[in-house]
Amino acid sequence: MTGSDLLTMPPDRRVRPHEVLTAGYLAATGLLGATLGSPGAWWPVLAAHIAAIILILVVFPRLPSNRWVEALRDWLPVLVLPLLYAEVARLNQLLSTGYYDGTISAIDEALFGRPGAALRRFLPWRPLVEYLHFSYAAYYVLLPLLGGALYLRGRRSEFRYVLAVVLGTFYVCYLCFIVFPVAGPWYHRPHPAYTHSGWLFPGLVQDVLEHWASKGAAFPSSHVAVAVVIWLLAWRFARPVFWLLAAIVPALALGTVYGGFHYAVDAGAGLFIGVGGYLAGPRVVRFLGGDAPAEPEVEPVVSVNDRSSVVPRQRRRAVVGKDPEQRVRALLDPELLGDRAGE
Numbered sequence: 001m002t003g004s005d006l007l008t009m010p011p012d013r014r015v016r017p018h019e020v021l022t023a024g025y026l027a028a029t030g031l032l033g034a035t036l037g038s039p040g041a042w043w044p045v046l047a048a049h050i051a052a053i054i055l056i057l058v059v060f061p062r063l064p065s066n067r068w069v070e071a072l073r074d075w076l077p078v079l080v081l082p083l084l085y086a087e088v089a090r091l092n093q094l095l096s097t098g099y100y101d102g103t104i105s106a107i108d109e110a111l112f113g114r115p116g117a118a119l120r121r122f123l124p125w126r127p128l129v130e131y132l133h134f135s136y137a138a139y140y141v142l143l144p145l146l147g148g149a150l151y152l153r154g155r156r157s158e159f160r161y162v163l164a165v166v167l168g169t170f171y172v173c174y175l176c177f178i179v180f181p182v183a184g185p186w187y188h189r190p191h192p193a194y195t196h197s198g199w200l201f202p203g204l205v206q207d208v209l210e211h212w213a214s215k216g217a218a219f220p221s222s223h224v225a226v227a228v229v230i231w232l233l234a235w236r237f238a239r240p241v242f243w244l245l246a247a248i249v250p251a252l253a254l255g256t257v258y259g260g261f262h263y264a265v266d267a268g269a270g271l272f273i274g275v276g277g278y279l280a281g282p283r284v285v286r287f288l289g290g291d292a293p294a295e296p297e298v299e300p301v302v303s304v305n306d307r308s309s310v311v312p313r314q315r316r317r318a319v320v321g322k323d324p325e326q327r328v329r330a331l332l333d334p335e336l337l338g339d340r341a342g343e
Contacts, residue, residue, distance in 0.1 A: 017290035092181035132255035133201035181216030220269030228274030
């Protein structure tokens with residue numbers, strides 16, 4: 001099959017950006033396990049990775065197009081995320097012997113002291129503890145929430161764009177965990193007995209950490225990175241979901257430190273990756289052969305140097321548009337800044 005054949009293939013026969021990202025991550029981690037891991041322990045994992053890559057790149061595009069096949073292609077990568085996360089604890093010890101908590105903890109204390117302990121000491125209110133841990137646990141439903149809102153309304157193009165950006169953010173975090181494993185303060189600093197500090201969610205979160213956490217997956221905080229990128233994408237595609245998440249995402253970010261699950265620098269790095277993933281999304285998706293959501297057409301804006309006319313607020317919003325790069329440029333655009341100052 002030639003490159004021109006790929007370009008002329010119908011959309012349902014193409015490999016989608018989120019599939020390319022997933023296959024690339026599986027190839028990279030499978031190669032790592034095959035080259036550095038012992039054959040007896042890693043060959044089942046390697047076989048599973050190879051089978052998944054063939055399924056994604058070869059089998060799926062050739063299946064007849066119907067709603068069940070489309071749903072499988074769209075949601076299977078989401079369903080296998082827990083398995084990929086579970087692999088991280090084994091993969092990160094192929095490249096490292098131990099964890100880099102000494103480095104991250106020293107940076108964290110130099111910049112912030114011990115913010116988790118300080119927050120718990122100054123904000124011991126039990127309803128707040130419950131709310132922060134509820135928000136931390138809500139992380140697991142953020143992608144189904146936004147993705148489901150788009151999918152059930154038939155907005156499949158936007159859904160696949162969101163999926164590619166969010167999965168890309170996940171995979172960047174996972175690769176960081178593998179290359180630079182940090183266990184987190186949960187394993188190295190005292191944390192409270194949650195049986196006495198909340199009602200339901202503190203104990204639930206503690207059980208998840210004790211039985212399902214992948215050690216070495218603290219820096220950057222994927223909780224913060226993924227929550228932030230989903231929140232920003234919700235602003236662009238599903239404004240009611242954005243306002244709902246406004247009650248969750250900031251509390252989730254605070255809860256990662258309050259609960260002693262992450263160092264503050266973990267949360268900061270997660271914020272950086274989340275915002276970066278959102279801004280890079282359109283370019284990455286186009287590079288992988290996908291279509292970023294279309295820009296609204298706008299008329300040229302009258303120069304604000306002409307004091308006889310002022311660009312109205314609605315026109316400025318149209319000029320900024322929906323593309324994240326365009327938004328950032330608009331925030332720094334001297335004409336729009338001057339126009340805002342003149343209001």
